[in-house]
Amino acid sequence: MTLKSKFLGCILGVGIGDSLGRRWEGSFGPAMEEIERGSQVLRYTDDTHMTLGVLESLIACKGLDIGHMAHTFVKNYEEEPYRGYGPGPPRIFRLIRRGEGLLNLDRGIYPGGSYGNGSAMRIAPVGLLYHDSEELRGKACSASEITHSHELGKEGAALQAYAVALAVKISRLDVDEFLDELEKFAENSTYKKKLRAMRTLDREKRSEVTTKLGNGIEAFNSVPAAVFSFLTAKSFSDAVLYAISLGGDTDTIGAMTGAIAGAYYGIEGIPPEWIDRLENGRYLERLALELLRIGES
Ligand code: F2R
């Protein structure tokens, strides 16, 4: 499996998981065979739209520049505000546009900042670019802070970025080793507890899975579900469809699962008809390849 295939798989995985999960967001969880029915063009939401912003900024700056990334988010939001953004980010973007600072603006909205999953859902390009770097955690936390500065929000973004990085680096999945790595990486007890719970959970008992791991809009209630969906699946499509079948924040858990599974299985593991139907798929592919070039230079 080449790095090229893994970068492409990861970025397309975000768009596909997001757009397949989109119409089920907030539902109890559809049967896996129901999920695709009726969707022709796979239209994405804020999850992919913000991932595009992260990609565009990392590429333009050849690495992380918080100010540039924040203004890229603002510009993209103003161009396409209809992507189904969470409640906090549009308020933050208006403050940034008015010149009222860059960091910790979410603390004026939520006590201690936001722990929503909005920074974890967009973090995959950071996991790709820094997959072999000690800087990964710091970069993921900084990229999160633009909109999500709560410790639980930053940790969710860092853990999701690290899961993507591990999936890029391995060629054969050993579930226990993967979980060992994530547990060593996690600093927060909420995430550590959920990672431990995954070792004994039965994938088919969905209500137990969502009770123990969560399936909600908070980072700590969705990043673990995405990791679990990847770890217990047999293929890219099995991972993404299972993630959506858990219900709740389906576009976001789908997007994050798609990122990890795409980074592991590569573009060849993704059903070609999903790639063909994905809105802006060619643009996502081009950015994935440009990110790879930056990573290699
Ligand atoms: N917005 C949505 N879905 C709503 C329906 C969209 C509809 N289908 C449409 O098309 O219009 N989905 C998107 O939002 C989620 C990401 O949200 P984000 O960016 O994290 O937002 P926010 O506002 O920062 O946090 C979300 C909620 O988390 C809770 N929360 C966060 N911090 C908190 C704190 N410190 N204390 C208490 N609660 C906190 C709040 O309930 C926030 O509203 C993704 O699902 C994306 O797809």
Ligand code: MG
């Ligand atoms: Mg969304």
Ligand code: MG
């Ligand atoms: Mg969502």
